[in-house]
Amino acid sequence: MLELTGLTAGYHGGTVLHDLDLTVPAGSVHAIVGHNGAGKTTLVHTVAGFIRPSAGSVRLGGRDITGQPAHTVARAGIGLVPQGRRVFAGLTVAEHLRLSHRPPGRGDATRPSEWTPARVLELLPRLGERRGNRGTDLSGGEQQMLALARALLGSPSVLLLDEPTEGLAPGLAKQIYALVGTLAQEGIGVLLVSPSPAQAAECARTVTVLTSGRVTLQVDGADAREDPTALHEALELAPVRSAAR
Numbered sequence: 618m619l620e621l622t623g624l625t626a627g628y629h630g631g632t633v634l635h636d637l638d639l640t641v642p643a644g645s646v647h648a649i650v651g652h653n654g655a656g657k658t659t660l661v662h663t664v665a666g667f668i669r670p671s672a673g674s675v676r677l678g679g680r681d682i683t684g685q686p687a688h689t690v691a692r693a694g695i696g697l698v699p700q701g702r703r704v705f706a707g708l709t710v711a712e713h714l715r716l717s718h719r720p721p722g723r724g725d726a727t728r729p730s731e732w733t734p735a736r737v738l739e740l741l742p743r744l745g746e747r748r749g750n751r752g753t754d755l756s757g758g759e760q761q762m763l764a765l766a767r768a769l770l771g772s773p774s775v776l777l778l779d780e781p782t783e784g785l786a787p788g789l790a791k792q793i794y795a796l797v798g799t800l801a802q803e804g805i806g807v808l809l810v811s812p813s814p815a816q817a818a819e820c821a822r823t824v825t826v827l828t829s830g831r832v833t834l835q836v837d838g839a840d841a842r843e844d845p846t847a848l849h850e851a852l853e854l855a856p857v858r859s860a861a862r
């Protein structure tokens with residue numbers, strides 16, 4: 618379980634995230650939606666250890682990892698799939714997989730199970746077909762799968778996914794969301810930044826709306842699927858029209 622309490626963070630002394638409370642239980646998806654500049658990536662980077670919070674705490678499986686550097690956070694069991702994928706242009710798929718494989722530390726009870734390159738390729742067979750290709754020779758969807766593979770090979774208990782479907786065709790985006798569901802079923806907690814409230818409601822147990830760095834709504838995914846009005850109002854989107862009208 619990832620637990621954020623009163624998390625406050627920003628840049629150069631300014632505050633972007635204000636007093637944010639949020640949990641990601643093991644085996645569930647918690648989606649974050651919000652407009653450009655709402656603070657979604659700042660939230661992901663603060664949890665990942667790139668930004669030191671000015672107040673509040675980050676706890677993983679009961680362990681306080683607030684303000685720890687990114688490599689310590691990764692070793693504690695948090696995997697990051699960054700916005701824009703950021704695969705290494707000059708490395709092949711096989712090299713990415715080999716270099717990213719890091720078995721869980723001994724006695725680390727919070728991790729669901731170890732991910733090996735072979736297990737990752739079972740989940741993402743397309744990467745096996747492209748194992749000799751370099752990062753730049755992959756399609757956007759393949760790069761996204763490689764970024765996901767890289768994070769999984771650290772055998773995380775929690776995955777942070779920052780807009781994993783950005784720039785992908787709808788069919789591929791659907792595949793990525795299906796993969797997210799599979800990973801949650803494996804016991805991984807997923808914090809998912811999503812550009813689409815509908816997709817967020819579709820795959821998440823909880824959806825949080827972030828507005829100017831503050832939580833303005835936290836709703837059950839199932840409730841938002843049934844009636845997305847509150848989600849749309851929090852995002853100030855056009856109300857949903859009944860199909861009957």
Ligand SMILES: Nc1ncnc2c1ncn2[C@@H]1O[C@H](COP(=O)(O)OP(=O)(O)OP(=O)(O)O)[C@@H](O)[C@H]1O
Binds near residue numbers: 652653657
């Ligand atoms: N490195 C930085 N230095 C200073 N300010 C930053 C930095 N990165 C982001 N910001 C500011 O923090 C605020 C939140 O940005 P952030 O990237 O977290 O938003 P976001 O919700 O992820 O947006 P998007 O949907 O466009 O990715 C914005 O006002 C942005 O200008």
